[in-house]
Amino acid sequence: MKGKRNVFLVGPMGAGKTTIGKQLAQTLHLEFIDSDQEIEARTGAPIDWIFDIEGEEGFRKREKSVIEELTQKQGIVLATGGGAITEPENRTFLAGRGIVVYLETSIEQQVERTRRDKRRPLLQNEDPEATLIALNEKRDQLYREIADVVVATNENSIKSVANKIISQIQEG
Numbered sequence: 372m373k374g375k376r377n378v379f380l381v382g383p384m385g386a387g388k389t390t391i392g393k394q395l396a397q398t399l400h401l402e403f404i405d406s407d408q409e410i411e412a413r414t415g416a417p418i419d420w421i422f423d424i425e426g427e428e429g430f431r432k433r434e435k436s437v438i439e440e441l442t443q444k445q446g447i448v449l450a451t452g453g454g455a456i457t458e459p460e461n462r463t464f465l466a467g468r469g470i471v472v473y474l475e476t477s478i479e480q481q482v483e484r485t486r487r488d489k490r491r492p493l494l495q496n497e498d499p500e501a502t503l504i505a506l507n508e509k510r511d512q513l514y515r516e517i518a519d520v521v522v523a524t525n526e527n528s529i530k531s532v533a534n535k536i537i538s539q540i541q542e543g
């Protein structure tokens with residue numbers, strides 16, 4: 372694994388970073404951390420509250436400090452928030468401190484996987500599909516810029532995506 376012991380998962384909402392990250396950490400015997408959950412634990416409030424009270428800007432500040440700190444750890448699988456890569460410093464930390472895996476997913480799958488969960492503030496509007504398309508247009512290039520490997524998650528089960536990631540990491 373290139374001598375690096377961290378795996379950082381990036382990609383859009385609903386790509387499966389949290390779900391696949393847990394499976395991957397279990398298989399690789401690494402610690403699993405989710406940056407969104409870490410922000411919630413440290414703030415003592417859910418992400419939609421943070422957005423309501425501090426705006427997206429306040430959330431991004433908290434996210435930046437968490438990413439800066441967590442990427443200094445060794446031997447972790449880190450599931451990042453979908454927008455973590457919008458901050459240039461986060462991209463530098465992620466690219467420099469671990470293997471970055473971009474979980475790529477179709478817009479249709481993202482819509483399907485995020486439909487029932489009301490906790491993603493950016494999707495609480497009349498047309499979440501249009502939001503996901505617009506975010507993807509801006510962010511796809513940023514995910515690719517720092518990715519060591521790109522893995523499609525569309526039709527595969529969680530376990531098989533985790534295994535696909537492991538084999539691609541070992542090839543690289």
Ligand SMILES: Nc1ncnc2c1ncn2[C@@H]1O[C@H](COP(=O)(O)OP(=O)(O)OP(=O)(O)O)[C@@H](O)[C@H]1O
Pocket residue numbers: 382383384385386387388389390391407450451452453484485491524525526527528529532
């Ligand atoms: N490969 C998959 N096959 C089937 N369902 C999946 C797959 N990956 C994720 N899911 C489901 O999609 C939903 C969203 O996944 P998850 O929360 O892991 O996405 P995420 O990338 O962490 O999103 P966010 O950026 O919002 O944190 C979950 O209910 C999860 O069980």
Ligand SMILES: O=C(O)C1=C[C@@H](O)[C@@H](O)[C@H](O)C1
Pocket residue numbers: 383384407418451452453454455490491492493
């Ligand atoms: O894509 C985004 O900007 C976000 C994704 C989630 O993981 C959370 O970090 C938050 O809802 C914002």
Ligand SMILES: [Mg+2]
Pocket residue numbers: 388389390405407450451452
């Ligand atoms: Mg997640």
